[in-house]
Amino acid sequence: MDSGAEGLAQVLGLFRTRGSQTRADVIAATGMARSTVNQRLEALLSAGLLCSAGENASTGGRRAERFAFDADAGRLLVADIGASGLRTALCDLGGRVLAERTEEIPVTRGPEPVLKAVDEHFARLPLPRTGPGGGPALRGVAVSVPGPVEFEAGRAVSPPIMLGWDGFDIAGHVRRRYGVTALVDNDVNVMAFGEHRAGPPGVGHLFMLKVGTGVGSGIIADGRILRGAQGAAGDIGHLPARLEEPPSPGAEPALCRCGNVGCVEAYAGGWAFARDLFPGLADEETVNAVPEALRLLRSGDHHAIRLARRSGRILGEAVAGAVSLLNPAVVVVGGQFALTGEHVLTGIREVVYRRSLPLATRSLVIRPAALGKRSGVIGLAQQLADALFAPSGIAELLPRG
Amino acid sequence: MDSGAEGLAQVLGLFRTRGSQTRADVIAATGMARSTVNQRLEALLSAGLLCSAGENASTGGRRAERFAFDADAGRLLVADIGASGLRTALCDLGGRVLAERTEEIPVTRGPEPVLKAVDEHFARLPLPRTGPGGGPALRGVAVSVPGPVEFEAGRAVSPPIMLGWDGFDIAGHVRRRYGVTALVDNDVNVMAFGEHRAGPPGVGHLFMLKVGTGVGSGIIADGRILRGAQGAAGDIGHLPARLEEPPSPGAEPALCRCGNVGCVEAYAGGWAFARDLFPGLADEETVNAVPEALRLLRSGDHHAIRLARRSGRILGEAVAGAVSLLNPAVVVVGGQFALTGEHVLTGIREVVYRRSLPLATRSLVIRPAALGKRSGVIGLAQQLADALFAPSGIAELLPRG
DNA sequence: GAACTTTTGATTGTCGACGACCAAAAGTAG
DNA sequence: CTACTTTTGGTCGTCGACAATCAAAAGTTC
Numbered sequence: 001m002d003s004g005a006e007g008l009a010q011v012l013g014l015f016r017t018r019g020s021q022t023r024a025d026v027i028a029a030t031g032m033a034r035s036t037v038n039q040r041l042e043a044l045l046s047a048g049l050l051c052s053a054g055e056n057a058s059t060g061g062r063r064a065e066r067f068a069f070d071a072d073a074g075r076l077l078v079a080d081i082g083a084s085g086l087r088t089a090l091c092d093l094g095g096r097v098l099a100e101r102t103e104e105i106p107v108t109r110g111p112e113p114v115l116k117a118v119d120e121h122f123a124r125l126p127l128p129r130t131g132p133g134g135g136p137a138l139r140g141v142a143v144s145v146p147g148p149v150e151f152e153a154g155r156a157v158s159p160p161i162m163l164g165w166d167g168f169d170i171a172g173h174v175r176r177r178y179g180v181t182a183l184v185d186n187d188v189n190v191m192a193f194g195e196h197r198a199g200p201p202g203v204g205h206l207f208m209l210k211v212g213t214g215v216g217s218g219i220i221a222d223g224r225i226l227r228g229a230q231g232a233a234g235d236i237g238h239l240p241a242r243l244e245e246p247p248s249p250g251a252e253p254a255l256c257r258c259g260n261v262g263c264v265e266a267y268a269g270g271w272a273f274a275r276d277l278f279p280g281l282a283d284e285e286t287v288n289a290v291p292e293a294l295r296l297l298r299s300g301d302h303h304a305i306r307l308a309r310r311s312g313r314i315l316g317e318a319v320a321g322a323v324s325l326l327n328p329a330v331v332v333v334g335g336q337f338a339l340t341g342e343h344v345l346t347g348i349r350e351v352v353y354r355r356s357l358p359l360a361t362r363s364l365v366i367r368p369a370a371l372g373k374r375s376g377v378i379g380l381a382q383q384l385a386d387a388l389f390a391p392s393g394i395a396e397l398l399p400r401g
Numbered sequence: 402m403d404s405g406a407e408g409l410a411q412v413l414g415l416f417r418t419r420g421s422q423t424r425a426d427v428i429a430a431t432g433m434a435r436s437t438v439n440q441r442l443e444a445l446l447s448a449g450l451l452c453s454a455g456e457n458a459s460t461g462g463r464r465a466e467r468f469a470f471d472a473d474a475g476r477l478l479v480a481d482i483g484a485s486g487l488r489t490a491l492c493d494l495g496g497r498v499l500a501e502r503t504e505e506i507p508v509t510r511g512p513e514p515v516l517k518a519v520d521e522h523f524a525r526l527p528l529p530r531t532g533p534g535g536g537p538a539l540r541g542v543a544v545s546v547p548g549p550v551e552f553e554a555g556r557a558v559s560p561p562i563m564l565g566w567d568g569f570d571i572a573g574h575v576r577r578r579y580g581v582t583a584l585v586d587n588d589v590n591v592m593a594f595g596e597h598r599a600g601p602p603g604v605g606h607l608f609m610l611k612v613g614t615g616v617g618s619g620i621i622a623d624g625r626i627l628r629g630a631q632g633a634a635g636d637i638g639h640l641p642a643r644l645e646e647p648p649s650p651g652a653e654p655a656l657c658r659c660g661n662v663g664c665v666e667a668y669a670g671g672w673a674f675a676r677d678l679f680p681g682l683a684d685e686e687t688v689n690a691v692p693e694a695l696r697l698l699r700s701g702d703h704h705a706i707r708l709a710r711r712s713g714r715i716l717g718e719a720v721a722g723a724v725s726l727l728n729p730a731v732v733v734v735g736g737q738f739a740l741t742g743e744h745v746l747t748g749i750r751e752v753v754y755r756r757s758l759p760l761a762t763r764s765l766v767i768r769p770a771a772l773g774k775r776s777g778v779i780g781l782a783q784q785l786a787d788a789l790f791a792p793s794g795i796a797e798l799l800p801r802g
Numbered sequence: 803g804a805a806c807t808t809t810t811g812a813t814t815g816t817c818g819a820c821g822a823c824c825a826a827a828a829g830t831a832g
Numbered sequence: 833c834t835a836c837t838t839t840t841g842g843t844c845g846t847c848g849a850c851a852a853t854c855a856a857a858a859g860t861t862c
Contacts, residue, residue, distance in 0.1 A: 033820045061838025062828040158760040205630040226622050228728025229606040232760045235725045321722055324636045327629025359559040359633045434850045462808025463858040
């Protein structure tokens with residue numbers, strides 16, 4: 001029954017994280033006996049999860065054979081559902097994007113229409129029709145949504161901006177439709193995970209800030225996603241904002257779409273940026289005006305730049321708090337608004353390095369998302385691959401039960 | 402070499418967390434074979450780590466024998482070093498305090514004098530002179546300090562308020578002196594751990610706020626202490642404070658002892674409370690005036706109560722941020738200032754329930770430290786016991802290597 | 803007291819991981 | 833070509849975990 005699933009996962013994990021390895025490398029890294037390593041390698045090779053990868057240069061004798069994880073042994077479908085848009089991708093098992101599609105669709109339409117759109121994307125992505133000999137098979141599907149997720153159950157819980165999604169069993173929906181492993185997570189969590197994996201190994205503590213239409217964050221602590229008791233961790237966007245100038249007398253604090261007032265998002269999110277850039281806009285119009293606002297920012301409009309920089313500083317205040325609390329090694333900034341020019345990032349840096357404590361900032365790196373707009377889909381694929389290749393799931397991938 | 406250390410630790414862990422168990426319980430919980438369970442139990446019994454604990458009521462046949470972790474199989478010495486005081490304890494292996502001592506001594510004296518004071522405490526605690534037949538042996542020593550700690554190395558790093566401790570190898574010092582396992586951690590981390598273990602099982606996410614002379618916090622995420630990249634996580638005390646009233650024009654933001662201005666601690670910590678309660682006090686005197694200020698608060702002085710309540714609200718603003726970010730299941734409030742009456746706690750509750758998001762607060766519990774002033778020492782003992790009984794360390798506790 | 807339950811102790815054979823050993827393969831240095 | 837290195841593939845005995853079995857011990861119910 002067990003038959004070394006633990007060891008199989010350990011060996012496979014080695015190849016997934018460290019790339020190609022020789023037998024001797026595996027023995028040194030795992031501490032397993034040579035005979036055991038050979039057994040595991042043979043099993044993984046015959047399952048098609050490993051492949052030969054050339055030979056080492058000789059060090060005086062016979063050259064050592066290298067093996068590598070075969071990312072082409074299967075395919076993953078992922079859907080990164082944002083507040084206002086959708087990005088889907090076909091990935092290999094290593095999390096590389098082979099093909100992708102995007103679409104503008106507000107998540108507020110509700111689960112059925114949005115997941116139907118996802119299905120259409122998946123149908124049009126060039127997934128090889130999964131036959132026994134017809135190319136790599138589909139191994140799993142992963143979906144992220146812009147709100148809290150009860151991770152084990154794969155369902156959305158009390159999402160503030162996802163009308164109609166509360167309690168919807170997303171994982172069940174997907175699993176029924178595609179008959180493979182399904183995974184659901186929060187959108188910023190998966191971005192954080194993607195950036196974490198893309199970064200240098202050994203960095204276990206990462207803070208991801210997403211500044212798109214709204215503002216959210218994801219936390220990697222000790223290499224794992226920090227979800228909190230109800231899966232609601234990382235909600236930095238609805239913290240009360242600290243403003244640089246004292247509010248002018250009589251001015252009311254900004255109303256936020258979460259129903260509260262004075263949230264970070266209500267001053268520094270993408271929609272707040274559009275609202276401030278185009279005064280007099282109706283409330284319903286601000287969200288739709290975000291793309292236009294970003295165009296203006298990209299074109300170098302001075303007023304837009306000033307506003308973006310100010311957003312960055314307001315965000316910086318919140319991030320500085322998170323840095324003091326979590327002491328991450330790196331802060332990654334992503335999302336459409338933050339990735340439009342360097343203005344938001346500059347504002348964030350300005351405040352964080354001034355505000356946070358010396359020990360926490362001494363070697364702190366604040367950088368834009370290395371994966372750009374693909375942080376989410378890549379993070380989804382990485383997390384899904386982790387789930388597939390965990391000791392509990394690895395048995396299914398081997399032949400003969 | 403290995404000989405089932407993994408399994409031994411697993412079985413022992415079962416008894417440590419769930420109390421007394423029968424053989425059948427262990428088999429059900431671990432999934433190990435009966436023969437294996439018997440082997441492990443025999444080993445642990447002969448090592449004196451388990452003991453017999455009566456029998457079950459019969460369910461129709463022979464009564465099942467119960468076994469329990471024998472907390473008296475060894476002793477632990479722990480020292481909880483705070484900013485202004487020291488609390489040491491002799492504990493059993495279950496973390497129960499058998500004897501304790503306290504002393505007022507400022508940590509700023511430096512490592513040698515303070516650790517010498519710890520040694521004197523240890524010498525006076527009724528530790529049975531550890532002989533082969535002379536009572537339970539000393540198994541480990543643990544120390545906590547009020548500043549960031551590089552946990553693996555067991556040394557203090559860049560502590561803001563611990564002059565002269567930077568880089569001091571506390572664990573090495575202790576290990577050399579007592580020749581047993583030594584563990585060093587941050588004071589609030591160990592309090593968080595103690596409260597976490599004392600609370601109901603299954604609560605993996607806890608936020609600990611300590612309000613004593615200063616202000617600090619400790620984070621339990623997924624059942625483990627969150628330390629951050631440099632061991633500096635949890636520094637809530639030196640976040641910029643959000644004040645309820647707009648600062649009066651011309652008023653300068655409060656100077657903090659960390660060198661910055663406007664920190665939470667500079668408005669809501671114990672020394673700030675003393676400063677505001679006794680205006681005109683010299684800077685050097687405020688810290689020493691804290692006990693007197695707490696006496697006044699305890700006596701029901703109206704002004705003191707108002708100030709304490711205000712401190713609570715300022716702390717609440719910071720805690721609300723942490724709650725949104727971390728989504729803990731419970732917030733525990735400890736420290737001398739917070740434990741003097743309910744005033745500070747009331748202020749915190751007032752703000753957190755108003756400020757934080759519905760999902761995060763729906764089932765959030767905010768409670769005072771269940772272990773009172775002993776959170777620290779008990780947390781130290783618990784953590785030390787965990788380290789001793791981990792798979793890597795369990796071999797040393799068994800006879801015959 | 804007899805029949806039935808349940809726990810416990812002891813034995814045995816199977817299987818997988820390990821480590822030691824040997825021999826073949828592949829290459830380098832002279 | 834020869835001697836030496838290094839990797840690889842295989843065999844084999846040992847040991848620990850497991851599962852199955854049997855028998856004794858302890859207790860309940862009738």
